[in-house]
Amino acid sequence: MRREIPMILTGFVGFVYIIQFFVPHAPFDIMEGLLTDWMLIIFAFAIWLGALNLLKVSLDKIYRKGKDWQYSIVTVFGFLLIAIPGFFFSGGRRFQDPGTAFDYIYQNVYTPLSATMFAMLAFFVASASYRAFRARTKEATMLLLAAFVVMLGRVPVGDMITQWLPEGYRLSQVADWIMNYPNMAGQRAIMIGIGLGIVSTSLRLILGIERSHLGGEE
Amino acid sequence: MFEKLLSIDRRIIFIFVAVALILPLFLNISQYIAISPEVSKIYDGLEELKPGSKVLFAFDYDPPSAPELQPMAEAVLKYCFKNKLKVYIIGLWPQGPMQANLAIEVIRDDPQFADTPPVYDQNYVNLGFMSGNELVIQGMGSSFQSTFPRDYQGTPTADLEMMNGVNNFSNIDYIFNLSAGYPGTVEWVLFAVDRFHATLGAGNTAVQAPQIYPYFHAGQLQGLAGGLKGAAELEKLVGFYGKGTKFMLSQSFAHLTVIFFIIIGNIAYFATRGKKKQ
Numbered sequence: 001m002r003r004e005i006p007m008i009l010t011g012f013v014g015f016v017y018i019i020q021f022f023v024p025h026a027p028f029d030i031m032e033g034l035l036t037d038w039m040l041i042i043f044a045f046a047i048w049l050g051a052l053n054l055l056k057v058s059l060d061k062i063y064r065k066g067k068d069w070q071y072s073i074v075t076v077f078g079f080l081l082i083a084i085p086g087f088f089f090s091g092g093r094r095f096q097d098p099g100t101a102f103d104y105i106y107q108n109v110y111t112p113l114s115a116t117m118f119a120m121l122a123f124f125v126a127s128a129s130y131r132a133f134r135a136r137t138k139e140a141t142m143l144l145l146a147a148f149v150v151m152l153g154r155v156p157v158g159d160m161i162t163q164w165l166p167e168g169y170r171l172s173q174v175a176d177w178i179m180n181y182p183n184m185a186g187q188r189a190i191m192i193g194i195g196l197g198i199v200s201t202s203l204r205l206i207l208g209i210e211r212s213h214l215g216g217e218e
Numbered sequence: 219m220f221e222k223l224l225s226i227d228r229r230i231i232f233i234f235v236a237v238a239l240i241l242p243l244f245l246n247i248s249q250y251i252a253i254s255p256e257v258s259k260i261y262d263g264l265e266e267l268k269p270g271s272k273v274l275f276a277f278d279y280d281p282p283s284a285p286e287l288q289p290m291a292e293a294v295l296k297y298c299f300k301n302k303l304k305v306y307i308i309g310l311w312p313q314g315p316m317q318a319n320l321a322i323e324v325i326r327d328d329p330q331f332a333d334t335p336p337v338y339d340q341n342y343v344n345l346g347f348m349s350g351n352e353l354v355i356q357g358m359g360s361s362f363q364s365t366f367p368r369d370y371q372g373t374p375t376a377d378l379e380m381m382n383g384v385n386n387f388s389n390i391d392y393i394f395n396l397s398a399g400y401p402g403t404v405e406w407v408l409f410a411v412d413r414f415h416a417t418l419g420a421g422n423t424a425v426q427a428p429q430i431y432p433y434f435h436a437g438q439l440q441g442l443a444g445g446l447k448g449a450a451e452l453e454k455l456v457g458f459y460g461k462g463t464k465f466m467l468s469q470s471f472a473h474l475t476v477i478f479f480i481i482i483g484n485i486a487y488f489a490t491r492g493k494k495k496q
Contacts, residue, residue, distance in 0.1 A: 040350040093372030111281040118282030127228040130479035156249035157470040
């Protein structure tokens with residue numbers, strides 16, 4: 001029963017969602033609304049579960065003095081730094097209003113820290129491109145040329161360099177062409193492949209053929 | 219010499235990139251910004267809206283993506299407030315509604331809006347974040363109020379004046395999604411557009427934009443702005459110049475720096491390849 005009940009539930013919910021997509025009328029629209037509400041509630045619980053789990057794992061690591069346990073202190077400190085002012089010192093439900101303690105931490109700690117992490121990509125991308133982007137083969141050369149055109153075409157300097165060229169041949173326009181044709185064709189091929197994969201996997205789950213998510217062997 | 223060029227210390231590259239990014243912030247060089255058709259379509263879609271039309275903003279990003287997406291948000295919000303469009307804000311990312319608040323604070327401080335600052339529940343409402351990813355969009359297709367029972371301040375949605383007559387996507391004239399990943403533009407296309415036939419324009423990070431082009435060309439997405447260039451184009455179209463335009467110079471210099479180092483690396487590679495074979 002531990003496997004059968006989840007399998008029946010998966011199949012039932014899957015079929016309800018498929019049918020209501022094509023027949024958006026009673027009783028399927030009511031069932032879809034109900035199931036969507038349930039899932040939103042489960043999602044909300046999952047956030048709590050995730051937050052509490054993070055706290056538990058980190059505190060456990062500090063207690064046991066596991067590998068790199070010092071980082072866990074920073075994690076717990078960061079968690080409490082934003083959670084306590086958010087819950088208790090930011091005006092209750094209005095904690096996101098400008099001027100609250102939560103807003104202050106969000107703007108002056110969280111935003112600069114996360115922006116810094118992301119901004120470091122610019123430096124690593126430059127270094128990695130210099131080391132790895134070599135015209136070793138015909139395909140790599142084509143990729144390199146496309147990258148040059150898109151990188152220059154996506155900034156105004158590209159048009160400045162090529163403004164003497166006739167309309168339609170300037171770097172921004174060639175970059176647009178690369179994005180709109182070769183890129184789109186490749187993206188479509190990937191998306192169709194992913195889509196077919198999702199459909200087949202979903203059908204296997206709904207029909208109970210795929211059982212690995214239930215735990216144990218198939 | 220070429221061997222040395224082949225193994226430049228990465229710290230030297232970092233310094234060049236830093237200079238390329240920082241120096242242009244102090245320069246005052248105006249650049250011509252060409253408008254791409256996909257960004258132009260967003261503006262065309264907004265231009266078709268009459269005063270009082272309802273625009274739903276989905277803020278699906280967090281601070282790391284703000285340098286690219288925040289200027290887009292500010293530009294389109296300014297356009298909406300200037301043209302008396304009603305703005306409804308939600309976020310599928312927890313940080314989204316906070317980013318919306320930051321954008322509105324910037325607009326409130328803008329001297330151009332000194333006489334007509336955006337007023338809550340008259341010009342805009344912020345329904346806040348709701349967990350559930352694409353299921354939130356699915357829920358909104360049935361009922362906004364059951365999906366968002368309260369706004370971000372805790373006020374019951376039913377008590378908001380702007381929510382009168384707004385029940386689902388059929389009451390929304392335009393959706394503008396600002397997306398940095400999942401859940402984002404793809405989910406809005408799959409559920410709001412394909413399922414509920416909403417009109418959707420999107421601003422995406424430069425990294426994500428190439429994946430979204432097929433939706434634009436299939437007509438599922440009305441317009442698409444990608445990266446900082448997309449933000450600068452939007453600013454030019456709506457006539458409110460901001461950080462998108464300002465930071466384009468830094469991006470130009472940074473791209474040139476990356477290309478410069480790739481060329482150096484390739485010259486050194488080809489110059490030393492023959493020697494290695496010998």
